Amino acid sequence: xxxxxxxxxxxxxxxxxxxxxxxxxxxxxxxxxxxxxxxxxxxxxxxxxxxxxxxxxxxxxxxxxxxxxxxxxxxxxxxxxxxxxxxxxxxxxxxxxxxxxxxxxxxxxxxxxxxxxxx
Amino acid sequence: xxxxxxxxxxxxxxxxxxxxxxxxxxxxxxxxxxxxxxxxxxxxxxxxxxxxxxxxxxxxxxxxxxxxxxxxxxxxxxxxxxxxxxxxxxxxxxxxxxxxxxxxxxxxxxxx
Numbered sequence: 001x002x003x004x005x006x007x008x009x010x011x012x013x014x015x016x017x018x019x020x021x022x023x024x025x026x027x028x029x030x031x032x033x034x035x036x037x038x039x040x041x042x043x044x045x046x047x048x049x050x051x052x053x054x055x056x057x058x059x060x061x062x063x064x065x066x067x068x069x070x071x072x073x074x075x076x077x078x079x080x081x082x083x084x085x086x087x088x089x090x091x092x093x094x095x096x097x098x099x100x101x102x103x104x105x106x107x108x109x110x111x112x113x114x115x116x117x118x119x
Numbered sequence: 120x121x122x123x124x125x126x127x128x129x130x131x132x133x134x135x136x137x138x139x140x141x142x143x144x145x146x147x148x149x150x151x152x153x154x155x156x157x158x159x160x161x162x163x164x165x166x167x168x169x170x171x172x173x174x175x176x177x178x179x180x181x182x183x184x185x186x187x188x189x190x191x192x193x194x195x196x197x198x199x200x201x202x203x204x205x206x207x208x209x210x211x212x213x214x215x216x217x218x219x220x221x222x223x224x225x226x227x228x229x230x231x
Contacts, residue, residue, distance in 0.1 A: 033219070035219055035220070037222075042224075043224070043225050043227065044223075044224040044225055045162070045210055045212075045220075045222035045225070046222075047219055047220070047221055050219050091161075091162060093162075093220075095219075106152065106164055106167055106175060107164075107219075107220050108164065109161055109162040109163075110161070111161045112161065
């Protein structure tokens with residue numbers, strides 16, 4: 001079973017609009033972490049934002065926010081005021097609880113969503 | 120801001136040759152990972168390294184692969200006898216205190 005599911009292979013958004021990239025996850029651990037990464041065409045992986053399973057507030061980093069809905073096991077990334085430079089692949093990842101919960105700290109990745117921002 | 124550095128950025132090699140991919144992780148981090156990404160596909164975990172030894176590895180990480188930290192700073196991934204299907208982007212990651220992975224810029228390996 002997929003631990004991370006990103007159902008949108010591609011998304012289009014107009015510059016200055018907000019966009020939501022979907023991510024659902026599957027874990028039985030109580031403690032876990034969720035991450036989003038951006039991969040521009042140059043190939044590097046850029047860490048964007050982190051949400052811990054015990055964090056009560058949704059994480060925010062500048063124009064990025066994570067809409068964390070624990071009961072639904074979703075961790076959608078919201079990008080506000082899209083810019084042309086936001087065009088990239090976006091990966092959702094999860095780190096499960098670790099040895100004490102019988103899991104692994106190793107982040108596993110979804111298949112990614114390609115975001116295209118057009119003027 | 121500290122960053123992970125990988126060299127080379129691009130390596131072309133003939134099938135059957137050995138390659139060594141190098142990484143300098145963030146200095147105060149303790150866990151290091153190698154991932155690979157075949158063009159257009161998902162990011163796949165290869166191996167994790169802690170305290171100078173492998174802590175976990177995936178099915179992809181077979182006997183052709185090895186990792187070392189020879190001098191306490193560099194972290195290397197060696198592929199002993201490359202195959203065409205080893206062509207991919209290889210990422211080194213250095214793990215922060217929330218287990219977020221800080222990636223290097225990647226090495227694009229092309230096996231011909």
